């Protein structure tokens with residue numbers, strides 16, 4: 001069982017599948033990044049996992065479809081319809097159209113995701129964390145924005161959708177708070193709690209601890225189910241050498257008062273949740289601090305430079321899981 005965000009989670013899963021090809025892997029995907037655009041429901045993290053494992057991902061970007069074109073986006077822009085800052089490609093649009101059509105017909109997101117995966121055959125069971133609407137918003141200070149970013153309105157604190165913070169603003173301003181709107185009343189999607197209870201091992205890939213794994217854990221019942229599953233829970237640090245390996249995790253970590261270090265992220269999850277934590281070899285000096293927090297810690301190479309390197313990381317995570325359960 002793996003709790004996954006977007007690019008980091010998807011690439012880790014590819015390594016895990018390569019390390020243990022015969023294992024039954026269930027993935028709980030973050031849906032806090034979801035956004036409604038042009039009347040369509042877009043689920044970036046679910047799609048990133050589905051396309052990456054299904055062979056349809058744009059490898060360089062880590063998101064969106066390979067061999068993509070942008071005719072629809074350009075045509076929308078010609079009508080003055082945006083946002084222009086979010087790159088939805090023509091092939092990707094088809095996924096959002098099918099998803100939205102099924103949702104409108106009354107299917108829950110979990111059933112829609114299963115239907116989409118019937119095409120992509122990701123080789124894992126991909127479950128959204130919830131069928132309910134959850135949208136991560138980021139509180140920013142408009143005084144921090146430059147003229148071109150500011151737009152209208154005189155307010156100083158403003159909540160923007162996570163995608164606007166991440167993609168339009170490139171996390172260039174401080175995040176004062178990160179709020180998974182709707183999470184408090186969301187219910188885990190069908191199958192999620194059973195999958196956690198039935199898991200042999202629970203892994204937190206090197207995904208963003210605040211807006212990816214943190215959002216999944218914000219769904220009521222999720223954290224308790226993981227803690228009560230009675231199986232090893234092992235995470236891999238998304239921070240290597242005090243900087244995020246991918247993305248801009250440091251910005252949102254600061255919003256929750258967590259330093260951008262491998263040890264601080266482990267302590268943020270805490271020993272109530274984590275049994276084991278892998279840090280990169282460059283952070284070997286921080287293993288003692290993690291162990292002092294009651295979490296078994298090992299330093300191993302954590303750069304996902306290719307499937308072999310990532311498979312080796314997955315093997316290390318499984319070995320640590322075995323070690324903590326012994």
Ligand code: FO1
Nearest residue numbers: 006007033044047063064085086087088167
């Ligand atoms: N990331 C970008 O940096 N720019 C984009 O225009 C963009 C579009 C996009 C469209 C579909 C999709 O599934 C993902 C997309 N992403 C884009 C990635 C996404 O914003 C984030 O990386 C994730 O939500 C964080 O996990």
